[in-house]
């Protein structure tokens with residue numbers, strides 16, 4: 001049977017059969033891949049999945065949302081409903097609510113829609129409540145990160161509120177495997193990162209550095225993911241760093257430093 005994968009912008013999630021895929025909270029823009037496909041493609045461009053695409057409402061336009069009264073309250077309500085809606089019967093409804101919640105949630109921070117944020121809204125509650133502290137010295141990576149960017153003349157405010165914890169990101173609904181998530185992006189008053197303990201065990205040393213610096217770049221430098229295309233392979237903000245098994249510490253240093261150099265150039269202008 002044909003198996004499909006989709007990506008939340010960070011990870012490859014799946015495999016799913018067609019029937020299982022229908023149960024995922026996909027948008028028409030979600031990038032999918034299956035064996036035989038050269039590259040990731042948005043759902044809406046995959047002909048054999050047309051009937052699935054047509055069952056998903058298109059995302060609301062920015063202008064349609066900002067004209068809605070009390071959009072902030074609506075956002076909170078919808079998110080709460082999405083999180084509490086757990087039984088399968090309410091799934092269809094929750095899918096629609098989720099899309100609305102995602103759109104409303106995202107415009108406040110970035111002004112456009114991303115799959116990653118849609119997922120974040122849905123998962124945030126369970127991730128935060130299931131998180132726990134560990135012996136892993138995440139602070140070591142944070143200190144090193146700030147030293148490294150400091151060497152490039154980048155000195156962002158260092159927030160007192162720093163949450164970096166493990167959370168079992170692979171035991172959540174609709175998430176087969178997520179390696180790490182950052183919630184502090186575009187919020188300079190906090191660092192909030194959750195790392196999947198299963199990933200941490202599996203990842204070798206360079207991959208752990210790639211993962212930590214990737215999430216810290218989101219969180220501290222507000223850098224977005226790069227497109228999941230072969231030309232970005234090897235870079236720090238490449239969304240599929242789980243493919244970096246053969247990368248070395250030298251590769252990591254080169255990738256991170258070239259990103260910092262790029263950011264330093266931009267801020268000088």
Ligand SMILES: [Zn+2]
Pocket residue numbers: 009010214218224225239
């Ligand atoms: Zn990322």
